Amino acid sequence: AQSVTQPDIHITVSEGASLELRCNYSYGATPYLFWYVQSPGQGLQLLLKYFSGDTLVQGIKGFEAEFKRSQSSFNLRKPSVHWSDAAEYFCAVAPHNTDKLIFGTGTRLQVFP
Amino acid sequence: EAGVTQFPSHSVIEKGQTVTLRCDPISGHDNLYWYRRVMGKEIKFLLHFVKESKQDESGMPNNRFLAERTGGTYSTLKVQPAELEDSGVYFCASSPTRTEQYFGPGTRLTVL
Secondary structure (H helix, E strand, C coil), X not given: CXXXXXXXXXXXXECCCCEEECCEEECCCCXXXXXXXXXXXXXXXXXXXXXXXXXXXXXXHHCEEEEEHHHXXXXXXXXXXXXXXXXXXXXXXXXXXXXXXXXCXXXXXXXXX | CCCCEEECCEEEECCCCCXXXXXXXXXXXCEEEEXXXXXXXXXXXXXXXXXXXXXXXXXXXXXXXXXXXXXXXXXXXXXXXXXXXHCEEEEEEEEXXXXXXXXXXXXXXXXX
């Protein structure tokens, strides 16, 4: 069965530090890959997506993610975190033959000043 | 452009009662999805509408859940009768294509 693993439930970083959130997926072929962010009281907002092509994907708010086929990973990165980045981050995949998104359990990011 | 809206934002009901959640998608989006997040778990797919037709309802937990989409516009998700394990956050999303889903803020349902 397809699954998404986000091994870090909670991460705390200092403002200005770099960030990497991990995501691994289990699927026979390369699915569509997504990162969403949910700030308190808000819906899920799409940060970036990967369908094919260049394996380094740029998103909104200064985020990027790198697809590594050999590791079945799609890790999210940001070089310098801002206090406003504190939120919950979700990695998701969509197999090519279906619309349904399969989500990881999320990583809650806390940012200290 | 207005985003996906959901009503109510919170609902607290007793076990055995009925609750109806509403989702208004972004205008013009034919695809509408419902998802649910139970406390501490991942967000799980419930079902997918294309206009007024159910395209995929493989994620619906049981027959206590009924989803409708009137005229291909707004959608409702009814839980009848509600059980304790139905508590969670219910998300709605809409999409003009099959590749990007726009999510609403969710409805937090608490069943006591």
